[in-house]
Amino acid sequence: MTARIELRGVTKRFALRGRRPLRTRDARGRGPRPDHTVTALDTVDLTVADGEFLVVVGPSGCGKSTLLDLVGGLTTPTEGEILLNGAPVTGPGTDRGIVFQQYALLPWRTALGNIEFGLETTGLPRRERAARARDHLDLVGLTGFGDRHPHELSGGMKQRVAIARSLAAGPDVLLMDEPFAALDAQTREGLQEELLRIHRRTGRTIVFITHGIDEAVLLGDRVVVLTHRPGRIKEIVPVELDREGTDAASLRSDPEFTRLTHRIRELLHDEVALARAREREELAA
C-alpha cells in the first residue's frame, strides 16, 4: 500500500490574542510560566495508507479538528510538513473533501443543488454535474429526495447529503470531523454501515474523527489515540476485524471488538483525567 497522507513532525501553535495567557509547565515540569501561544498539536508523525480508514480519538480540545484542518489545507503547520500523494499541502483543494459535524448545507438549495455545489469548482460541464450529483444521491441512499430543501430533511439525511457532496467531487481523501455526533443512536448506526459500504465500494482514504470508542473500532482500520493538549500520538491501535460479510451487530459481539474498545477506553481514560486536571489548573491560575 502506498502512502496517501504523510505528517512529518507536525506542530501547530495558535497565538492567543487579547486573552489572558495560559500558564503552562514545560516538558520538565518547570513553571508555571505565562505562554502567549497554545500548542494544539506537538510533533505528530503519521502516515495514512491509500484506501485506509483511519479513525482519530482523543480528549476534547486535544487538536483533532486542528489535525483535520491541516490536512484539509485550511491552516498551515507551525513546524513540520504534510504531504498528500507525496507533494506538500499548500492549501485547500478538491482532492480532499471535508464533512462537518454541522452538515454545512446551503439552506436555500435542494439536496441535489447542495451536492452540485460540491462540483462547481471542478470545471465540469453543467449537464455532467447534474448527472454526477444524481449518482451520488443514489449512492447515499437518498434517491427521490433530490428536490427537498435541507429543512425538509432529517439530520441523518442532511449528513448523507453532505457526504454525497464531498464524494461527488471525487476526492482522494475524505476528512470527517465527528460527522455522526449530532445524530441519534439508530440513525448513527445506519450511517456507520452506510459509510463502511461506501468505503468498500469507492476505496477512498478516510480520516474520521470521533468521540465514540465503539464507532472508532467499528469503522477504523487503525485507531489513533491522541494525548490531551498538546496533542501527541499516544498510541495507534490496529483493528483487525473481519468486516467482510458481517453486520455491525455481530461485529460488536466479537470478543476482539470488546478487547479493542476496552483497550482504547483505557488509553483515553488517563488522558481525559489529565485534561480535566489541566483545565482546573488553568481556571485557577
Place this chain on the structure above:
Amino acid sequence: MSTTIGRSVRPTSPTSPSAVGTGPPPEPGTSGVPDRAGPLPAGALRAVGRLLTAVATRTVALLALLLVWEMAPRLDLVDRVFLPPFSEVALAWWELLIGGQLWSHTSASLVRSGAGFGLAVLLAVPLGLLIGRYRPLADLLNPLLEVFRNTAALALLPVFVLLLGIGETSKISIVLFACTWPILLNTISAVRTVDPTLLRLARSMDLSPPALFRKVVLPASIPTIFTGIRLAGAVAILVLVAAEMVGARAGLGYLINSSQLNFAIPRMYAGIITISAIGLLVNHLLLTVERRLTAGRPDERG
C-alpha cells in the same frame, strides 16, 4: 396603523434581526394566507372555515376601533370638532378622492419616498456588503456609523433644508438618509453573521472570492438584508410625512398639516388614514417580495 408606527420606532437594534422584525410572526392558524384546500369537499369546507375564522380574527379589533371612533363623538365622549365620527372622515376621504386631490398628494409623497427609499437600497446594500466583508473598512467607518445611527434623522431636517432648500431635493435626501441606516446596518450584520461552517465549507472547496460571495455570502444574507429594507420602508413614510409638514405645497404630510391649520379636521384624518393604509401596503408588499426571495427558494444552479 399602530403596527406601522411601532415598527418605525425600533430601528435602533439592527444587529439582532429578530428584534427588528415586524412584531410577532404570523401564527399558523391565523395566517391570512389560505391553506391549500384539499381535493375533498370536507377538506375544502374546513379550509374555507379556517379562512373565515382567520379573516374574522384579524378584522375584529379593527372593526371595534372604527366602532369606537364612530360612537365616541356621537355620544359626546370626545369633542366632535377634534375627533369627528369615522363616517364623516370617510366622507371627506371620498370627496378628496373624487376631487383628485388625494391622488395628487399621494403620488407626490410616493414619488419622494420611493425615490429616497430606492436610492437608499441601491446605495446601502452594496456598501453594507463591502463593509461587512472587509474588516479594515469596518474599523474605519464604524465610529461614523455609530454616530449616524444614533442621530434621529428628523433632527437633521433643518440642516437638509438649509443646505438643499425646501424643494424636492431636500425631501428625497432626508428620506434617503433615514432609510440608509437600517439597510446598511442590517446588511453589515447579515454578512457578518453568515454561518461560519458555510464559510469553512467554501474555503475547503477552494471557492474563489467572487464565487464565495455570489454563492454563499449573498444568498445567506438576503433574509437579514430584507429585514433592514422592510424597516426602511416604514422609515421612508414616517420621515417624509414629517418633512412635508415643514415646507411643501403637496404631499400627504402637507395635506394633514394644512387641513389642521384650516380647521378641515375630517380632511386631516382622511390624510392620516391614507398614510396608515400606505404603510400597511408597503409593508405587505415588501413582505411578499421577501417571501418570494427566501422561503423555499428555487435552486440556483451554475
